[in-house]
Amino acid sequence: MSLIGENLSHYYHQNNWIIKDINISIAPGEVLGLSGYSGCGKTTLSRILAGYISPRIGRVSLDHHTQVRHTFNPVQLIYQHPEKAINPKWRMHDVLTESYTPSQDILDAFEIKKEWMDRWPVELSGGEKQRFCIVRALNPDTKYVIADEMTTMLDAITQAKIWNAFIRICKSRDIGVIIVSHETSLLNRLCDSIYKVGSD
Numbered sequence: 001m002s003l004i005g006e007n008l009s010h011y012y013h014q015n016n017w018i019i020k021d022i023n024i025s026i027a028p029g030e031v032l033g034l035s036g037y038s039g040c041g042k043t044t045l046s047r048i049l050a051g052y053i054s055p056r057i058g059r060v061s062l063d064h065h066t067q068v069r070h071t072f073n074p075v076q077l078i079y080q081h082p083e084k085a086i087n088p089k090w091r092m093h094d095v096l097t098e099s100y101t102p103s104q105d106i107l108d109a110f111e112i113k114k115e116w117m118d119r120w121p122v123e124l125s126g127g128e129k130q131r132f133c134i135v136r137a138l139n140p141d142t143k144y145v146i147a148d149e150m151t152t153m154l155d156a157i158t159q160a161k162i163w164n165a166f167i168r169i170c171k172s173r174d175i176g177v178i179i180v181s182h183e184t185s186l187l188n189r190l191c192d193s194i195y196k197v198g199s200d
Protein backbone atom coordinates (compact mmCIF):
# COMPACT_ATOMS: atom_id res chain seq x y z
CA MET A 1 0.00 0.00 0.00
CA SER A 2 2.29 2.80 -1.25
CA LEU A 3 1.66 6.49 -0.62
CA ILE A 4 2.04 8.23 -3.97
CA GLY A 5 1.99 11.89 -4.94
CA GLU A 6 1.75 12.53 -8.69
CA ASN A 7 2.51 15.83 -10.47
CA LEU A 8 1.95 17.77 -7.25
CA SER A 9 1.90 21.54 -7.68
CA HIS A 10 0.57 24.10 -5.24
CA TYR A 11 0.29 27.84 -4.64
CA TYR A 12 -1.40 29.79 -1.86
CA HIS A 13 -1.59 33.02 -3.90
CA GLN A 14 -2.57 32.86 -7.55
CA ASN A 15 0.32 31.67 -9.74
CA ASN A 16 2.93 32.06 -7.00
CA TRP A 17 3.92 28.40 -7.18
CA ILE A 18 5.41 27.00 -3.99
CA ILE A 19 5.94 23.47 -5.29
CA LYS A 20 5.78 22.31 -8.92
CA ASP A 21 5.50 18.92 -10.57
CA ILE A 22 6.57 16.82 -7.62
CA ASN A 23 6.40 13.06 -8.05
CA ILE A 24 7.02 11.21 -4.83
CA SER A 25 6.37 7.70 -3.62
CA ILE A 26 6.94 5.88 -0.38
CA ALA A 27 6.46 2.20 0.38
CA PRO A 28 5.40 0.50 3.64
CA GLY A 29 8.29 0.33 6.11
CA GLU A 30 10.40 2.79 4.09
CA VAL A 31 11.98 5.85 5.72
CA LEU A 32 12.15 8.81 3.33
CA GLY A 33 13.76 12.15 4.17
CA LEU A 34 12.48 15.51 2.87
CA SER A 35 15.18 18.16 2.75
CA GLY A 36 15.44 21.63 1.27
CA TYR A 37 16.00 25.26 2.21
CA SER A 38 13.69 27.09 4.58
CA GLY A 39 10.50 28.10 2.76
CA CYS A 40 10.92 25.69 -0.19
CA GLY A 41 7.62 23.98 0.58
CA LYS A 42 8.43 20.94 2.75
CA THR A 43 5.54 21.57 5.16
CA THR A 44 3.22 22.35 2.26
CA LEU A 45 4.14 19.05 0.60
CA SER A 46 3.72 17.21 3.94
CA ARG A 47 0.24 18.64 4.43
CA ILE A 48 -0.70 17.68 0.87
CA LEU A 49 0.55 14.10 1.36
CA ALA A 50 -1.41 13.86 4.63
CA GLY A 51 -4.55 15.08 2.84
CA TYR A 52 -4.91 18.36 4.76
CA ILE A 53 -4.42 20.48 1.64
CA SER A 54 -5.73 19.64 -1.83
CA PRO A 55 -3.01 20.39 -4.37
CA ARG A 56 -3.89 22.87 -7.14
CA ILE A 57 -2.61 20.25 -9.59
CA GLY A 58 -1.90 16.56 -9.08
CA ARG A 59 -3.16 13.79 -6.92
CA VAL A 60 -2.26 11.85 -3.79
CA SER A 61 -3.24 8.21 -3.47
CA LEU A 62 -2.81 5.44 -0.95
CA ASP A 63 -2.92 1.98 -2.44
CA HIS A 64 -4.22 3.61 -5.67
CA HIS A 65 -7.22 5.15 -3.86
CA THR A 66 -7.64 8.88 -3.40
CA GLN A 67 -7.67 9.75 0.32
CA VAL A 68 -11.07 9.94 1.97
CA ARG A 69 -11.82 12.31 4.80
CA HIS A 70 -14.30 11.59 7.64
CA THR A 71 -12.56 8.34 8.61
CA PHE A 72 -9.37 7.75 10.59
CA ASN A 73 -6.49 9.20 8.56
CA PRO A 74 -3.92 6.43 7.94
CA VAL A 75 -1.40 9.15 7.05
CA GLN A 76 -0.61 10.85 10.34
CA LEU A 77 1.24 14.16 10.56
CA ILE A 78 3.36 15.13 13.56
CA TYR A 79 4.06 18.86 13.72
CA GLN A 80 7.11 20.73 14.96
CA HIS A 81 5.04 22.49 17.62
CA PRO A 82 2.93 20.02 19.66
CA GLU A 83 0.86 22.82 21.21
CA LYS A 84 -0.70 23.39 17.79
CA ALA A 85 -1.90 19.77 17.72
CA ILE A 86 -3.22 19.45 21.27
CA ASN A 87 -6.49 20.75 22.66
CA PRO A 88 -5.46 22.98 25.59
CA LYS A 89 -8.72 22.15 27.37
CA TRP A 90 -8.03 18.40 27.50
CA ARG A 91 -5.95 16.67 30.15
CA MET A 92 -3.05 14.66 28.69
CA HIS A 93 -4.75 11.34 29.34
CA ASP A 94 -7.62 12.39 27.06
CA VAL A 95 -5.21 13.74 24.43
CA LEU A 96 -3.40 10.40 24.44
CA THR A 97 -6.46 8.17 24.21
CA GLU A 98 -8.33 10.28 21.65
CA SER A 99 -8.23 7.57 18.97
CA TYR A 100 -6.92 4.42 20.71
CA THR A 101 -5.50 3.18 24.02
CA PRO A 102 -1.71 2.82 23.78
CA SER A 103 0.01 -0.12 25.49
CA GLN A 104 2.30 0.35 28.48
CA ASP A 105 5.20 -0.80 26.25
CA ILE A 106 4.74 2.08 23.85
CA LEU A 107 4.40 4.59 26.73
CA ASP A 108 7.64 3.21 28.21
CA ALA A 109 9.41 3.39 24.84
CA PHE A 110 8.83 7.17 24.82
CA GLU A 111 9.38 7.50 28.60
CA ILE A 112 5.93 8.95 29.20
CA LYS A 113 5.46 9.23 32.96
CA LYS A 114 2.27 8.21 34.73
CA GLU A 115 2.11 11.50 36.65
CA TRP A 116 1.89 13.46 33.37
CA MET A 117 -1.48 11.91 32.53
CA ASP A 118 -3.59 14.12 34.82
CA ARG A 119 -1.85 17.33 33.80
CA TRP A 120 -3.08 20.01 31.41
CA PRO A 121 -0.96 20.63 28.28
CA VAL A 122 0.33 23.91 29.71
CA GLU A 123 1.83 21.97 32.63
CA LEU A 124 4.23 19.97 30.40
CA SER A 125 7.30 21.02 28.42
CA GLY A 126 7.22 21.06 24.61
CA GLY A 127 9.30 17.88 24.46
CA GLU A 128 7.03 16.09 26.94
CA LYS A 129 3.93 17.09 24.95
CA GLN A 130 5.60 15.95 21.71
CA ARG A 131 5.95 12.39 23.09
CA PHE A 132 2.15 12.29 23.47
CA CYS A 133 1.71 13.48 19.88
CA ILE A 134 4.09 10.76 18.65
CA VAL A 135 2.32 7.97 20.54
CA ARG A 136 -1.08 9.30 19.47
CA ALA A 137 0.04 9.13 15.82
CA LEU A 138 1.03 5.46 16.19
CA ASN A 139 -2.56 4.22 16.09
CA PRO A 140 -2.90 0.55 15.08
CA ASP A 141 -4.49 1.74 11.78
CA THR A 142 -1.66 4.15 10.92
CA LYS A 143 0.11 3.27 7.66
CA TYR A 144 2.34 6.34 7.24
CA VAL A 145 3.70 9.00 9.58
CA ILE A 146 5.05 12.34 8.37
CA ALA A 147 7.33 13.81 11.03
CA ASP A 148 7.75 17.52 10.29
CA GLU A 149 10.74 18.76 12.34
CA MET A 150 9.39 16.48 15.08
CA THR A 151 12.35 16.63 17.47
CA THR A 152 13.68 20.11 16.82
CA MET A 153 12.87 21.23 20.40
CA LEU A 154 14.72 18.30 22.04
CA ASP A 155 18.31 17.98 23.25
CA ALA A 156 20.59 15.62 21.29
CA ILE A 157 20.38 12.67 23.72
CA THR A 158 16.59 12.79 24.01
CA GLN A 159 16.34 13.22 20.22
CA ALA A 160 18.38 10.06 19.66
CA LYS A 161 16.26 8.06 22.14
CA ILE A 162 12.99 9.23 20.59
CA TRP A 163 14.12 8.46 17.03
CA ASN A 164 15.39 5.01 18.02
CA ALA A 165 12.06 4.11 19.61
CA PHE A 166 10.04 5.69 16.81
CA ILE A 167 11.90 4.01 13.91
CA ARG A 168 11.95 0.65 15.74
CA ILE A 169 8.16 0.72 16.23
CA CYS A 170 7.46 1.92 12.67
CA LYS A 171 9.72 -0.76 11.15
CA SER A 172 8.09 -3.46 13.30
CA ARG A 173 4.65 -2.41 12.01
CA ASP A 174 5.72 -1.73 8.43
CA ILE A 175 4.71 1.91 8.79
CA GLY A 176 6.27 4.19 6.14
CA VAL A 177 7.91 7.32 7.56
CA ILE A 178 8.64 10.69 6.00
CA ILE A 179 11.11 12.75 8.01
CA VAL A 180 11.17 16.48 7.29
CA SER A 181 14.33 18.08 8.63
CA HIS A 182 17.01 20.67 8.00
CA GLU A 183 19.51 18.39 9.71
CA THR A 184 21.37 16.51 6.98
CA SER A 185 23.18 14.30 9.50
CA LEU A 186 19.85 13.18 11.01
CA LEU A 187 18.42 12.40 7.56
CA ASN A 188 21.56 10.53 6.49
CA ARG A 189 21.48 8.45 9.67
CA LEU A 190 17.80 7.51 9.60
CA CYS A 191 16.57 7.52 6.02
CA ASP A 192 16.66 4.92 3.26
CA SER A 193 16.55 7.75 0.71
CA ILE A 194 16.24 11.54 0.66
CA TYR A 195 14.00 13.69 -1.58
CA LYS A 196 15.17 17.26 -2.05
CA VAL A 197 12.34 19.79 -2.35
CA GLY A 198 13.09 22.94 -4.42
CA SER A 199 16.54 23.79 -5.70
CA ASP A 200 19.34 25.34 -3.71
Ligand SMILES: Nc1ncnc2c1ncn2[C@@H]1O[C@H](COP(=O)(O)OP(=O)(O)OP(=O)(O)O)[C@@H](O)[C@H]1O
Binds near residue numbers: 038045
Ligand atom coordinates in the same frame (compact mmCIF):
# COMPACT_ATOMS: atom_id res chain seq x y z
N1 LIG B 1 -1.16 29.16 4.59
C1 LIG B 1 -0.30 29.84 3.83
N2 LIG B 1 -0.71 30.91 3.13
C2 LIG B 1 0.15 31.60 2.33
N3 LIG B 1 1.46 31.28 2.18
C3 LIG B 1 1.91 30.21 2.87
C4 LIG B 1 1.06 29.45 3.73
N4 LIG B 1 1.80 28.45 4.28
C5 LIG B 1 3.05 28.59 3.78
N5 LIG B 1 3.12 29.65 2.94
C6 LIG B 1 4.31 30.08 2.19
O1 LIG B 1 4.71 28.98 1.38
C7 LIG B 1 6.14 28.87 1.36
C8 LIG B 1 6.54 27.46 1.76
O2 LIG B 1 6.22 27.28 3.15
P1 LIG B 1 6.47 25.89 3.88
O3 LIG B 1 6.11 26.08 5.30
O4 LIG B 1 5.81 24.82 3.12
O5 LIG B 1 8.05 25.74 3.72
P2 LIG B 1 9.11 24.86 4.49
O6 LIG B 1 10.07 24.34 3.47
O7 LIG B 1 8.42 23.84 5.32
O8 LIG B 1 9.81 25.94 5.42
P3 LIG B 1 10.64 25.76 6.79
O9 LIG B 1 11.80 24.84 6.49
O10 LIG B 1 11.08 27.17 7.09
O11 LIG B 1 9.70 25.22 7.82
C9 LIG B 1 6.68 29.97 2.23
O12 LIG B 1 7.09 31.02 1.41
C10 LIG B 1 5.50 30.38 3.10
O13 LIG B 1 5.56 31.75 3.42
